[in-house]
Amino acid sequence: MHEMSIAQGMIEQIEKIAQDYDAIRVTKVEIETGILRQVIADVMQTAFQAVSEGTLAEGSLLELREVPALAECRKCKMSFEPEIDNFLCPQCHLADVKILQGDEIILKSMECDSKEKKETHEN
Amino acid sequence: MKINVVKRVLNANDLVAQDNRKKFKQAQVLAVNFISSPGSGKTTLLEKTIQKLLPDEKSIALVGDLQTTRDAERLAPGALQATQINTGMSCHLYANQVADALKTLPLAKADYLFIENVGNMVCPGEFDLGENLKVVLLSIPEGDDKVAKYPTIFRAADLVLITKIDLMGALSFDLKRIQDDLAKLNANVPLIQLSSLKGDGMVPWIQWLKAQRRKGIGAQAKFVTEE
Numbered sequence A: 001m002h003e004m005s006i007a008q009g010m011i012e013q014i015e016k017i018a019q020d021y022d023a024i025r026v027t028k029v030e031i032e033t034g035i036l037r038q039v040i041a042d043v044m045q046t047a048f049q050a051v052s053e054g055t056l057a058e059g060s061l062l063e064l065r066e067v068p069a070l071a072e073c074r075k076c077k078m079s080f081e082p083e084i085d086n087f088l089c090p091q092c093h094l095a096d097v098k099i100l101q102g103d104e105i106i107l108k109s110m111e112c113d114s115k116e117k118k119e120t121h122e123n
Numbered sequence B: 001m002k003i004n005v006v007k008r009v010l011n012a013n014d015l016v017a018q019d020n021r022k023k024f025k026q027a028q029v030l031a032v033n034f035i036s037s038p039g040s041g042k043t044t045l046l047e048k049t050i051q052k053l054l055p056d057e058k059s060i061a062l063v064g065d066l067q068t069t070r071d072a073e074r075l076a077p078g079a080l081q082a083t084q085i086n087t088g089m090s091c092h093l094y095a096n097q098v099a100d101a102l103k104t105l106p107l108a109k110a111d112y113l114f115i116e117n118v119g120n121m122v123c124p125g126e127f128d129l130g131e132n133l134k135v136v137l138l139s140i141p142e143g144d145d146k147v148a149k150y151p152t153i154f155r156a157a158d159l160v161l162i163t164k165i166d167l168m169g170a171l172s173f174d175l176k177r178i179q180d181d182l183a184k185l186n187a188n189v190p191l192i193q194l195s196s197l198k199g200d201g202m203v204p205w206i207q208w209l210k211a212q213r214r215k216g217i218g219a220q221a222k223f224v225t226e227e
């Protein structure tokens, strides 16, 4: 259940950002999860709910989007989409890659209620 | 108000791991995380390794197990210190358990910190402990299909050790299959075959380790969150 640990780190970052913006409540959080991290969406939702309790993000909506993997061959620099058990470059047939995408979790955006105006609006 | 963030989420564990890695560098210690299924021979290999490195180089052993302090007791004789971390229900070590242990370890006097993770091929790969290298062990009795079954951990390996090769004749084990599967994941990963029992392969293993210590202090294990 590494989702719990990820959610914990996320909440710490979210609270800090919310405080920087003088927000009183976080209503929505948007994240991207790299497929190589093998995050299970349902488990993540449950973990997020659990760790957000008692924080500014309690009761907020978590929107999660899975990002496919992208690898770059260190030899020929070609980029390609690897399989979880196959990182061979289609050109060189060598598995020596830099992961460009798909191994990280990104906090994309947050929607918050601010101190002055309690309504939510896009900017 | 909508705030666009676009920030990498560091899980709480990674932050502590980064801090551990700084401490290892300060102390000029090479930290190695040993990962395998239960019973692949981690403790046996460490017993021999710690002895072989003496008297020139000194080691600390940190052992994660669900229960018992047996492994730490086995490692105590040659180590500067051997500490057991009982993880209870958790199938892997967390960086903060290592951080807690560091408070009582004589890191400054050591050349190596060997961390024996809980026997498990999945979860330990997800949790950076701050190590400089990951060594993944696979023993002959486990079978030659394990690289294909646990690709993520083998992709992250800095070295693959095939252990218990004294049993090679007794069991059918196709080393070629292991090499082919590894080639799809991790082209340049070195592979060493050894038997802690009979001593075969100990020389290249110790050589590899010493070479890593010379060049690997402060290095970051593969695919962990960058500082």
Ligand SMILES: Nc1nc2c(ncn2[C@@H]2O[C@H](COP(=O)(O)OP(=O)(O)OP(=O)(O)O)[C@@H](O)[C@H]2O)c(=O)[nH]1
Pocket: B036, B037, B038, B039, B040, B041, B042, B043, B044, B045, B065, B071, B118, B119, B163, B164, B165, B166, B167, B194, B195, B196, B197, B198
């Ligand atoms: N034949 C043979 N047996 C070995 C070898 N190395 C270890 N063993 C045996 O394998 C068993 C498990 O070894 P350990 O070193 O305790 O394995 P481990 O990976 O530390 O096990 P856990 O900590 O429980 O995950 C013991 O009975 C060892 O004696 C070897 O090279 N050859």
Ligand SMILES: [Mg+2]
Pocket: B042, B043, B044, B071, B116
């Ligand atoms: Mg052991």
Ligand SMILES: [Zn+2]
Pocket: A073, A074, A075, A076, A077, A078, A089, A090, A091, A092, A093
């Ligand atoms: Zn290529």
